[in-house]
Amino acid sequence: MASATSGIDPHLLLSHKFPEATYTYSERDAALYALGVGACSRDAVDEDELKYVYHENGQKFIQVLPTFAALFSLGSLPTGLDLPGLQFDPRLLLHGQHYIEIYKPLPSSGRILNKVALAGLHDKGKAAILEIETKSYEESGGLLCMNRMTAFLRGAGGFSRSSRPYSYSNYPANQVSVIKIPKSQPFAVNEECTQPSQALLYRLSGDYNPLHSDPVVAKVAGFTRPILHGLGTLGFAVRAIIKCICKGDPNMVKSISGRFILHVYPGETLITEMWLEGKRVIYQVKVKERNRSVLSGFVDVRGSTSSL
Numbered sequence: 001m002a003s004a005t006s007g008i009d010p011h012l013l014l015s016h017k018f019p020e021a022t023y024t025y026s027e028r029d030a031a032l033y034a035l036g037v038g039a040c041s042r043d044a045v046d047e048d049e050l051k052y053v054y055h056e057n058g059q060k061f062i063q064v065l066p067t068f069a070a071l072f073s074l075g076s077l078p079t080g081l082d083l084p085g086l087q088f089d090p091r092l093l094l095h096g097q098h099y100i101e102i103y104k105p106l107p108s109s110g111r112i113l114n115k116v117a118l119a120g121l122h123d124k125g126k127a128a129i130l131e132i133e134t135k136s137y138e139e140s141g142g143l144l145c146m147n148r149m150t151a152f153l154r155g156a157g158g159f160s161r162s163s164r165p166y167s168y169s170n171y172p173a174n175q176v177s178v179i180k181i182p183k184s185q186p187f188a189v190n191e192e193c194t195q196p197s198q199a200l201l202y203r204l205s206g207d208y209n210p211l212h213s214d215p216v217v218a219k220v221a222g223f224t225r226p227i228l229h230g231l232g233t234l235g236f237a238v239r240a241i242i243k244c245i246c247k248g249d250p251n252m253v254k255s256i257s258g259r260f261i262l263h264v265y266p267g268e269t270l271i272t273e274m275w276l277e278g279k280r281v282i283y284q285v286k287v288k289e290r291n292r293s294v295l296s297g298f299v300d301v302r303g304s305t306s307s308l
């Protein structure tokens with residue numbers, strides 16, 4: 001794995017003000033995204049999923065998966081991940097966690113205004129953790145969703161000026177995604193193969209990091225070949241939860257939290273296990289071929305749990 005100079009000045013970094021950014025998308029973008037996270041990949045006429053990619057039964061608009069909201073936040077990051085007070089090797093960046101709150105059903109197309117802020121910074125010694133929060137507004141001014149993404153910057157830790165490791169976050173502790181996986185049998189299990197070309201398809205939704213497409217870059221980052229986008233795996237998991245628990249209704253999803261535990265290679269099989277705890281679905285994704293957990297978290301749902 002490569003290493004390079006890094007350095008973080010917490011005060012300079014946290015005082016940075018991001019400019020507002022817009023993100024425009026069409027139905028084609030929403031459908032391409034759905035295909036990128038495996039919608040209809042097992043069955044091109046899947047009765048729960050065709051609506052994400054096609055105007056099924058004469059529906060006026062396609063429906064949008066709630067995880068599509070994550071693209072709003074990626075689109076608002078500065079080019080080259082260039083921020084004052086932040087020096088790190090971008091080749092060693094991994095997506096660590098992602099948290100989304102959805103306040104309204106996502107429209108099938110739109111122009112979104114993003115307000116971005118730094119939500120957290122933590123010194124983990126071998127790594128720095130940087131959290132970026134994006135609030136996304138419709139043109140009418142209504143708040144549509146909020147994303148908080150966590151970047152795990154390998155090799156960028158050790159910037160604390162005192163013996164106590166630096167740690168700052170501006171949000172409640174109950175929104176962090178380290179969750180306990182129940183010991184009981186899961187309520188539902190979904191198994192699905194990703195395609196060898198999955199990351200090449202997913203990247204067309206706007207995350208062109210070469211870690212997911214370039215074998216040389218992947219090796220420098222410590223992987224044998226390009227890996228799947230973390231948000232790609234999250235998209236598979238949440239789609240499975242919508243299918244198995246929300247009876248195919250994407251608008252039941254209220255919030256989504258996930259921690260990326262281990263990388264996934266495109267072509268591997270994802271097993272999503274789900275447990276119901278009131279209105280919360282605890283989930284864990286394992287890679288079948290390596291029998292390893294790669295992602296875990298929770299999805300909070302709207303509506304009556306008795307009908308689930």
Ligand SMILES: CCCCCCCCCCCCC/C=C/C(=O)SCCNC(=O)CCNC(=O)[C@H](O)C(C)(C)COP(=O)(O)OP(=O)(O)OC[C@H]1O[C@@H](n2cnc3c(N)ncnc32)[C@H](O)[C@@H]1OP(=O)(O)O
Pocket residue numbers: 077078081082083093094095096097124129130132149150151152209227228229230231259260261262263264
């Ligand atoms: C604008 C400039 C800023 C840039 C940042 C912008 C945000 C960008 C977000 C990134 C999105 C775009 C790029 C996308 C990239 C990808 O999709 S990469 C693929 C998806 N991700 C992965 O595959 C990562 C899988 N996970 C791992 O490989 C490992 O979990 C790890 C992240 C390498 C950590 O493992 P390890 O080094 O063994 O850590 P530990 O020793 O267990 O823990 C050390 C401390 O770190 C905490 N921690 C561990 N894992 C995570 C995690 N996933 N997220 C957040 N924090 C994590 C852990 O709790 C430890 O802390 P303490 O308990 O306090 O000691």
